[in-house]
Amino acid sequence: MENKNVLSNPADWVELYGDQLLKYTVARVRHREAAEEIVQETFLAGLKAQKNFSGRSSEKTWLFGILKHKIIDHYRKKEKEQQVSTEDPFVEYFDGRGHWKKSLEKWDTNPQKALEQKEFWEVFSRCISNLPVDMEQVFQLKILDKMDSDGICEALQITSANLWVRLHRARFKMRECLEKCWFMKTG
Secondary structure, three states: OOOOOOOOHHHHHHHHHHHHHHHHHHHHHHHHHHHHHHHHHHHHHHOOOOOOOOOOOOHHHHHHHHHHHHHHHHHHHHHHHHOOOOOOOOOHEOOOOEEOOOOOOOOOOOOOHHHHHHHHHHHHHHHHHHHHHHHHHHHHHHHOOOOOOOHHHHHHOOOHHHHHHHHHHHHHHHHHHHHHHHHHHHH
């Protein structure tokens, strides 16, 4: 006999899963109001898709799957709203021959120790929030969510080359921000 999961009453979803879904979303989009809206959209999408629930996964897993798609939709919408700059944001770091104008600073702080500090995570979160949308979303999905590259490219409808350019730039900007806002202050 096959053991299938069943859906509970959708009216109970907020109480059963609301906090978990919201916490997960806030960690990914960094703005509570946007996260609340995404979770609401998730519940609404779940309500509309109840008939498609096959029972192969738990209700919680199913809702988190919907939520992940809603987060990706959020990033897509955010990217479309962002005005694209034709200027290369990295021009200021290189000379006419493509060499670094200044070398990157050596971090004097022990990175392992920094990770343990709450203040570091607050700075880290601010640095992510300050990234341009296209860089923020790939950094979030690849580095923090550990999503595979093919999935990111498909979700964001970008090429793998574009993904790696965005990711490289995001890492560079994150390093620059962390140097300025954390490592130089604590070192």
